[in-house]
Amino acid sequence: MDAKLEVKAPLNPTEDEEKVVKSILSIFKVKVNVMQGEAIGCSENISSLEKLKRMIRQKRIRFTARAIMKSGIKGNIVEFYLHKQAAYAGKVSFSNVEGESPLGPIKVIIKTDDPDKLIEWLTE
Secondary structure, three states: OOOEEEEEEEOOOOOOHHHHHHHHHOOOOOEEEEEOOEEEEEEOOHHHHHHHHHHHHHOOOHHHHHHHHHHOEEOOEEEEEEOHHHHHOOOOOEEOOOOOOOOOOEEEEEEOOOHHHHHHHHHO
16 A cells, blocks of 8 residues: 655744654654754654554554544545644644644654545555
């Protein structure tokens, strides 16, 4: 299964750049670059989603994760948001675009030929 992953987190002036990068790396196996007030991680390898898959299973939030991800399908893209502070603590917590994560959420964009199959794999 092919999947292109892009993960973005805003870097606010009050935040430590290393902590924002750590919040991404605690959930995704990606290379992170910081530019123009944003930390961005990219990968074209589905294995970069293994940590997220394992965390969803361990936390027993498969049904919630599946529902949130399915609601974020737009064509061949799956888009959802994660709480940045929870991610920094090594936990998966889904978030809305604004409001729940005071320093801004982590935006996750996954491009794939079969979004439903990808979601089933992540939440099996």
